[in-house]
Amino acid sequence: MQVAVPGWLEPMLADPPVLARRTDRMRLAIALARENVDRGTGGPFGALVAQTTTGRVVAAGVNVVVASHNSTAHAEMVALQLAEARVGAFDLGTAAEGPYELVSSVEPCVMCLGAVLWSGVSTLICAARDEDAHAIGFDEGPKPSHWVDAVGSRGIAVVLDLLRQESVAVLEEYRARGGPIYNASHAVLTTR
Amino acid sequence: MQVAVPGWLEPMLADPPVLARRTDRMRLAIALARENVDRGTGGPFGALVAQTTTGRVVAAGVNVVVASHNSTAHAEMVALQLAEARVGAFDLGTAAEGPYELVSSVEPCVMCLGAVLWSGVSTLICAARDEDAHAIGFDEGPKPSHWVDAVGSRGIAVVLDLLRQESVAVLEEYRARGGPIYNASHAVLTTR
Numbered sequence: 237m238q239v240a241v242p243g244w245l246e247p248m249l250a251d252p253p254v255l256a257r258r259t260d261r262m263r264l265a266i267a268l269a270r271e272n273v274d275r276g277t278g279g280p281f282g283a284l285v286a287q288t289t290t291g292r293v294v295a296a297g298v299n300v301v302v303a304s305h306n307s308t309a310h311a312e313m314v315a316l317q318l319a320e321a322r323v324g325a326f327d328l329g330t331a332a333e334g335p336y337e338l339v340s341s342v343e344p345c346v347m348c349l350g351a352v353l354w355s356g357v358s359t360l361i362c363a364a365r366d367e368d369a370h371a372i373g374f375d376e377g378p379k380p381s382h383w384v385d386a387v388g389s390r391g392i393a394v395v396l397d398l399l400r401q402e403s404v405a406v407l408e409e410y411r412a413r414g415g416p417i418y419n420a421s422h423a424v425l426t427t428r
Numbered sequence: 429m430q431v432a433v434p435g436w437l438e439p440m441l442a443d444p445p446v447l448a449r450r451t452d453r454m455r456l457a458i459a460l461a462r463e464n465v466d467r468g469t470g471g472p473f474g475a476l477v478a479q480t481t482t483g484r485v486v487a488a489g490v491n492v493v494v495a496s497h498n499s500t501a502h503a504e505m506v507a508l509q510l511a512e513a514r515v516g517a518f519d520l521g522t523a524a525e526g527p528y529e530l531v532s533s534v535e536p537c538v539m540c541l542g543a544v545l546w547s548g549v550s551t552l553i554c555a556a557r558d559e560d561a562h563a564i565g566f567d568e569g570p571k572p573s574h575w576v577d578a579v580g581s582r583g584i585a586v587v588l589d590l591l592r593q594e595s596v597a598v599l600e601e602y603r604a605r606g607g608p609i610y611n612a613s614h615a616v617l618t619t620r
Contacts, residue, residue, distance in 0.1 A: 306509055307518045307546040308500070317498055326499045327610060347546060350539025350569045354499040354610075377542045378578035386570035390611075418519060418546075419582075 239314060240304045242277040245296065249318065252284075252293035261286050261293070261339045262363055262399045269311070269341040269406045272298040273415065279374075280410035283311040283340040285319035287333060288359060294336070295319035302416060312340050312348040316355045329356030337361060341403045342369050343396070346377030353390055360387065361395040363403035372407050373417035431506060432496045434469040437488065441510065444476075444485035453478050453485070453531045454555055454591045461503070461533040461598045464490040465607065471566075472602035475503040475532040477511035479525060480551060486528070487511035494608060504532050504540040508547045521548030529553060533595045534561050535588070538569030545582055552579065553587040555595035564599050565609035 241249065245268070255261045261284060268282030279299035286293045297314025301307055316338065320326055328336045335358035342364040344352055352360050366376045380386060384394045433441065437460070447453045453476060460474030471491035478485045489506025493499055508530065512518055520528045527550035534556040536544055544552050558568045572578060576586045 301518050301546075305512050305516055305518045307512060307548065308505060308509055308543050309518075313500060317500055320497050320499060324497055326493050326497045326501075345542055345546075347539050347542025350537055350542060351500050353567075353569050354493075354537075354539065356499065375545075375582075377545050378572045378575060380570045380572045383570060390567075 239306055239309050239317075240300060241314065241318075242272070242275065242298065242300065242303070244271060244275060244277070245298060248296060252296065254290060254292045255286065256291040258291075258339075258361065258395075259398065261291065262341075262361060263402070264293070264296070265339045265341045266363060266399060266403050266406060268296055268298050269403065270409070273406060273410045273413065278303055279311075279415065280406045281311040281340075281342050283315040283338060285315050285328070285336055285338055285357065288335045288337045294322050301418065308347065310345065310348050312338060312344050313351055316351055316357070320355065325356075327356035329358065331356075334358065341406065343376065345375075346379045349379055349383060349387070352392065353387065357392065359393045359395065361398055363397070363399045364407060365396070365400065368400070368404050368407055372411040373419070375419040431498055431501050431509075432492060433506065433510075434464070434467065434490065434492065434495070436463060436467060436469070437490060440488060444488065446482060446484045447478065448483040450483075450531075450553065450587075451590065453483065454533075454553060455594070456485070456488070457531045457533045458555060458591060458595050458598060460488055460490050461595065462601070465598060465602045465605065470495060471503075471607065472598045473503040473532075473534050475507040475530060477507050477520070477528055477530055477549065480527045480529045486514050493610065500539065502537065502540050504530060504536050505543055508543055508549070512547065517548075519548040521550065523548075526550065533598065535568065537567075538571045541571055541575060541579070544584065545579065549584065551585045551587065553590055555589070555591045556599060557588070557592065560592070560596050560599055564603040565611070567611040
């Protein structure tokens with residue numbers, strides 16, 4: 237099992253900020269995605285886990301699939317696992333310092349959607365939509381069309397489109413730079 | 429990020445067998461699930477990744493969610509990540525020694541379904557069904573009803589019900605022993 241978090245992310249993980257406004261939390265998630273693109277350390281996706289009430293960030297992640305040789309190392313997965321490790325619980329919903337939220341620069345793919353469910357976060361906040369990821373060639377997988385309701389029925393609130401255009405700009409920068417697009421269909425793996 | 433593979437699994441991971449018959453591969457996945465229950469190291473789920481042609485096992489995993497404080501540490505996730513680390517590629521579909529298959533003692537939940545798509549395995553083989561996991565209280569999440577077709581359309585064949593009853597017996601043993609059932613709904617977390 238290997239997930240190599242980029243070196244540039246480590247200082248922030250060691251001393252994460254408190255961001256009282258949710259918009260600022262999303263701005264950070266998108267900034268992480270942009271940094272990942274600019275430094276060439278992975279895909280155009282960033283995420284963080286924060287205490288909803290205080291805004292204290294407890295963990296963050298970026299997509300490190302290629303560098304880590306790990307197809308599960310999406311930004312949301314990295315952030316959720318780091319948060320659980322920090323809190324010392326597999327269910328963030330049971331942690332005394334909660335509730336926690338996942339702030340993601342793009343809607344979760346089907347894998348990360350499942351991970352959100354099992355993580356115990358109380359809220360999921362997204363910037364770019366599935367179709368924005370599709371527009372540059374990424375596959376989000378067979379998410380059920382009613383996914384927001386399905387998540388809601390399990391007690392998790394969903395907020396969409398927070399700073400969507402700022403995240404779309406990072407996706408477009410990634411495409412313009414010719415970053416690798418990888419998918420279930422191996423034929424789609426391209427470096428453009 | 430922490431995934432503590434149980435000590436009893438390590439000798440097998442260090443020297444994995446070659447099992448020419450697919451049925452024997454599933455028998456091993458189910459045996460791992462049973463061992464995990466019997467030793468109290470996690471949930472009643474086992475999985476492995478094998479070379480389809482030769483039957484060489486390249487990695488295996490069991491559910492270690494509770495022990496690892498990691499809600500993503502399902503058997504399939506552990507097996508896929510260990511396989512990718514061993515092969516040194518985030519896409520098993522590009523590895524020269526493929527094609528690879530994931531052999532899982534229970535149908536994947538929605539998270540693991542996504543992970544299967546992104547892993548590059550060519551075939552998914554399952555024993556117990558979603559409803560068998562539901563019957564003892566586990567939630568598989570909002571998988572689309574057409575998931576087998578959705579996986580198939582991405583070039584991954586699915587085989588269901590291979591040794592289903594043997595896997596169901598492990599699920600029932602887990603319930604009888606009172607193992608913890610954890611889910612998206614925190615209220616459902618019980619130790620019976």
